[in-house]
Amino acid sequence: MSLVIVFDAILLTALLIVGVPVPLCFAAACLFLFALGDIGSASFLIGAGFSKISSIxxxxIPLYILAGGLMSHGGIAGRLIDVADAALGRTKGGLGLVVIFTTAVFGAISGMASSAVAAIGTIMIPKMVDRGYDRAYAATLVSASSVLALLIPPSASMILFGWVTGTSITACxxxxxxxxxxxxxLFGFWNRFYAARMEVTVAAPAKFTAIASDILAKTRRASLALLMPVLILGFIYGGITTPTEAAAIAVVYAVPVSLVIYRDLTLKEFWEVVWRSGQTAGVLLILVFFAAMLSRLFTLENVPQHILEGFMSVTQHPIGLLLMANVFLVLIGMFMEDVSGILLAAPMLMPVMQQAGVDPVQFAAIVAVNLGMGLITPPTAPILYFGALIxxxxxxxxxxxxxxxxxxxxLPVVLLTTFVPSLSLALPRFFLGG
Structure with a gap:
C-alpha cells in the first residue's frame, strides 16, 4: 500500500476525530488523493459519484427520513409509546421495556439511530426520571436501543449495504x-437487572379487566399508528412493492394521519419537518457522492486487496479473518455513523469475507451489528454523545x-452473528428460498 493511501487514511481519521462534518472529511480525503496520487482525469470520479446518487x-432513504419526521411530530410515535406503556409499564422495569420496543420500531421506520434518540428520548427520558430511573441510565438505554434501527427492517443501513454490494435488499x-x-x-434482561436496584415507581395494581380495557382503549386510539409498520413490511415481504415504493407509501400514509386524522401536526410544522428532512437528505447525498468517489479511488489503488493481504499475513484461518474484520468494523463505527461506515467498509471488506467463505447476506448482518456496537463504544461513541445531549x-x-x-x-450477539451463519441466513432462506 502506497504512502499516499496511508496518509490519506490518517487524514480521514484525524478529521473525523476533531469533529469535522463527515461529508467534508470524505471530500478532503478525495481531494488529497486526487492531488497527490497518480489519478489522471477527475471526470470518471465525478461520474462515479453522480451514478450513485442518481440511483432509484x-x-x-430520504423518504424514510421524512416518514420518521412525520411520525415524531405527528403524534404517531407518541401513540406507539402509549400502547407499549399500557401493556408493559405496570411492571418494575416495564418503562425501560417500553423504551426498547418503541425505539426499535421508530428507529427502523425512520432508518436512523439519531432520529430514534431524538424522537423517543425527548419523550421517554423525562418520563423515566419521573418514575425513579437514574437519568444517566435512561439516556444510556435510549442510546443503546436506538442502534436497533440498523437491525430491524426496513433499515436504511441495509438498503445502502444491498445497493453498495449488489446484494438483495429484501434479503439484507x-x-x-x-x-x-x-x-x-438481552437489553430487556439487563434493564430488569438495573431497575431492580433503583427506587422505580410503578402504577398501582389493578384488576385484569381494567388493565385490558386500558390497553384496548390505547390500542384503538393508536390503531392507525400501529398499522404503519405492518403496512410497510407487508408490502415489501408480500412482494407488492419494492423497498423504495414502500418508503413512498409510508410518507403518503403518514401525511393524512398526522395532519387530518390525529391533527397533532399543523401545516407550518409539516413544512418545517419537510425542510429539516430535506436538509438531512441533502447532507446524506453529499456524503454518498464523496464516499462513492473515495471508494472508487481506493479500488483503483487496490486498497481492498491490500487489506486482505494484511489480514492474511496475520492468519489465513477463517475465524481469525472474521475476528479482525469485526474489530475493523467496530473501529469504523466508533468514528462515523452507520451510513458512511457502510459506504466505506462494505466494499473494502468484501474480499476478506469472500476469502473467509461468508455469504454476502450474512455479511450484511455482521456489518449491522458491528457498526451498531461501534456507535455506542467509547471513547468516540457518536450516538452516546447525542444521547447525553438529549x-x-x-x-x-x-x-x-x-x-x-x-x-x-x-458482544455476544456480534459473535453469534459472525460464527453462527444460520442466525442471519434462516429468515432470508425461509422467505426468499435459496
Whole structure:
C-alpha cells in the first residue's frame, strides 16, 4: 500500500476525530488523493459519484427520513409509546421495556439511530426520571436501543449495504432480524437487572379487566399508528412493492394521519419537518457522492486487496479473518455513523469475507451489528454523545451501564452473528428460498 493511501487514511481519521462534518472529511480525503496520487482525469470520479446518487434505490432513504419526521411530530410515535406503556409499564422495569420496543420500531421506520434518540428520548427520558430511573441510565438505554434501527427492517443501513454490494435488499432486511430480536431480549434482561436496584415507581395494581380495557382503549386510539409498520413490511415481504415504493407509501400514509386524522401536526410544522428532512437528505447525498468517489479511488489503488493481504499475513484461518474484520468494523463505527461506515467498509471488506467463505447476506448482518456496537463504544461513541445531549446528562455517568450493554448484550450477539451463519441466513432462506 502506497504512502499516499496511508496518509490519506490518517487524514480521514484525524478529521473525523476533531469533529469535522463527515461529508467534508470524505471530500478532503478525495481531494488529497486526487492531488497527490497518480489519478489522471477527475471526470470518471465525478461520474462515479453522480451514478450513485442518481440511483432509484437511494430515493428510499430520504423518504424514510421524512416518514420518521412525520411520525415524531405527528403524534404517531407518541401513540406507539402509549400502547407499549399500557401493556408493559405496570411492571418494575416495564418503562425501560417500553423504551426498547418503541425505539426499535421508530428507529427502523425512520432508518436512523439519531432520529430514534431524538424522537423517543425527548419523550421517554423525562418520563423515566419521573418514575425513579437514574437519568444517566435512561439516556444510556435510549442510546443503546436506538442502534436497533440498523437491525430491524426496513433499515436504511441495509438498503445502502444491498445497493453498495449488489446484494438483495429484501434479503439484507431479513438478515439482521434474529440478531436484533436477540439483542432486544438481552437489553430487556439487563434493564430488569438495573431497575431492580433503583427506587422505580410503578402504577398501582389493578384488576385484569381494567388493565385490558386500558390497553384496548390505547390500542384503538393508536390503531392507525400501529398499522404503519405492518403496512410497510407487508408490502415489501408480500412482494407488492419494492423497498423504495414502500418508503413512498409510508410518507403518503403518514401525511393524512398526522395532519387530518390525529391533527397533532399543523401545516407550518409539516413544512418545517419537510425542510429539516430535506436538509438531512441533502447532507446524506453529499456524503454518498464523496464516499462513492473515495471508494472508487481506493479500488483503483487496490486498497481492498491490500487489506486482505494484511489480514492474511496475520492468519489465513477463517475465524481469525472474521475476528479482525469485526474489530475493523467496530473501529469504523466508533468514528462515523452507520451510513458512511457502510459506504466505506462494505466494499473494502468484501474480499476478506469472500476469502473467509461468508455469504454476502450474512455479511450484511455482521456489518449491522458491528457498526451498531461501534456507535455506542467509547471513547468516540457518536450516538452516546447525542444521547447525553438529549438526556441532559454527563457522558461519564453513562459509561458503566453502556459497558454492561456492550460486553453482555452486544458482544455476544456480534459473535453469534459472525460464527453462527444460520442466525442471519434462516429468515432470508425461509422467505426468499435459496
Amino acid at each position: 434505490i437511494i430515493v428510499a 432486511f431479513l438478515a439482521p432480524v434474529l440478531p436484533g430480536i436477540l439483542l432486544i431480549g 438526556g441532559k446528562t454527563q457522558l461519564g455517568s453513562m459509561l458503566k451501564p453502556t459497558l454492561v450493554f456492550i460486553l453482555f448484550a452486544y
